[in-house]
Amino acid sequence: MRQRKLGQSDITVSEICLGSMTWGTQNDYTEASAQINFASERGVNFIDTAELYPTIPLSAETQGDTEAIIGRYMKEKNCRDKFIIATKIGGPGIAHLRSGEKITPTSITKALEGSLKRLQTDYVDLYQLHWPNRGHYHFRKNWNYEPKVCGGCENDNETLEILAALDHHIKAGNIRAIGLSNETAWGTATFLRLAESHGLPRMVSIQNEYSLLCRWFDLDLAELAVNENIGLLSYSPLATGILSGKYLNSAVPKGSRASIKPGLDGRLTQFTDPPVQAYLDIAAQHRLRPEQMALAFCLQRPFIGSVIIGATSLEQLDIALGSSEIKLTKGILDDIQKVYRHYPAPL
Numbered sequence: 001m002r003q004r005k006l007g008q009s010d011i012t013v014s015e016i017c018l019g020s021m022t023w024g025t026q027n028d029y030t031e032a033s034a035q036i037n038f039a040s041e042r043g044v045n046f047i048d049t050a051e052l053y054p055t056i057p058l059s060a061e062t063q064g065d066t067e068a069i070i071g072r073y074m075k076e077k078n079c080r081d082k083f084i085i086a087t088k089i090g091g092p093g094i095a096h097l098r099s100g101e102k103i104t105p106t107s108i109t110k111a112l113e114g115s116l117k118r119l120q121t122d123y124v125d126l127y128q129l130h131w132p133n134r135g136h137y138h139f140r141k142n143w144n145y146e147p148k149v150c151g152g153c154e155n156d157n158e159t160l161e162i163l164a165a166l167d168h169h170i171k172a173g174n175i176r177a178i179g180l181s182n183e184t185a186w187g188t189a190t191f192l193r194l195a196e197s198h199g200l201p202r203m204v205s206i207q208n209e210y211s212l213l214c215r216w217f218d219l220d221l222a223e224l225a226v227n228e229n230i231g232l233l234s235y236s237p238l239a240t241g242i243l244s245g246k247y248l249n250s251a252v253p254k255g256s257r258a259s260i261k262p263g264l265d266g267r268l269t270q271f272t273d274p275p276v277q278a279y280l281d282i283a284a285q286h287r288l289r290p291e292q293m294a295l296a297f298c299l300q301r302p303f304i305g306s307v308i309i310g311a312t313s314l315e316q317l318d319i320a321l322g323s324s325e326i327k328l329t330k331g332i333l334d335d336i337q338k339v340y341r342h343y344p345a346p347l
Helices: 030-040 065-077 106-121 151-169 186-199 220-228 274-285 291-297 314-325 330-344
Strands: 003-005 012-013 016-019 047-048 084-089 124-129 175-181 204-207 229-233 304-309
Touching: 003 304, 012 016, 012 304, 016 314, 030 065, 030 186, 030 314, 065 106, 084 106, 106 124, 106 151, 124 204, 151 175, 151 186, 175 186, 175 220, 175 229, 186 204, 186 220, 220 229, 274 291, 274 330, 291 304, 291 314, 291 330
Parallel strands: 016 047, 016 304, 047 084, 084 124, 124 175, 175 204, 204 229, 229 304
Antiparallel strands: 003 012
8 A cells, every 4th residue: 555645744644544434323343443454454554533423424422433433443452553543623513513613722622632532542643624614615515605705814813723722732742733624725725824924833634525526626726735735635535435336326225325314415416327327437448446446536636645435344445445556547537537528517
């Protein structure tokens, strides 16, 4: 498994990251442990989680259970030093998460303390802001997104307070590096600008959705990521399983994510079948598994720090990990580009 450095940090991670948001609902401790064992044997050293997880379904009763599973595993195996652990503080809007409050120095301290306790560790390697306090276009909000003036100095002051709070925890040894998630180019640039001008910690990564069906990152954010050395941690690289083809023609397999979350948070619509079928045809033509082709595409993008995969079975995990051994030829990439031109924004 190839390794990549996270931004300007001293942290090196596997190019495939093991996602965990099904652990605690769709997967129990035994199944999650088996996934960690299997991924680790294949060279994965990077696990991503969040204080909000699991999310399938999202509930107050299970909030934090995913971190607790990871913490129990590391405690029982005495293997904390084997893994790079990334977690996140949730932003505003979730009622059962600190009453829906936004990210502040106080909420950072409270959230981080909770994560460290559940993870049974003194530090996290990468601490991320799950989504921004202000409005953004992620989670299918892109279709009605209207950028707003964020208050100039007022916004800078809030950002500086967040950076200063993160700096405090870095100096205390509770965080090694920091990252963003579900951010925009302007938001990311603001964090980088203020960090540099005030001698505060620099963001080393940005975790946004990216797949063959969701390529917003390819433009301004790609330019920013490459030039500022802030790698993308791409989540939902299979578009929550849509790119496997299992949801074609309105199919909803029993036990699948769509059977628990109908519509997959707005991803499953009448617009997804045509591009998915086109990508399946390309994979078949080149004798590739569609899941591996989709993941290999992400791995070959110049701005990728790591690709976050999720699985509910070892079979799915095995298929996903196999993508690291695939190199897409120019001919395959050209075929993919033709489909992209026909269906640029199906999600």
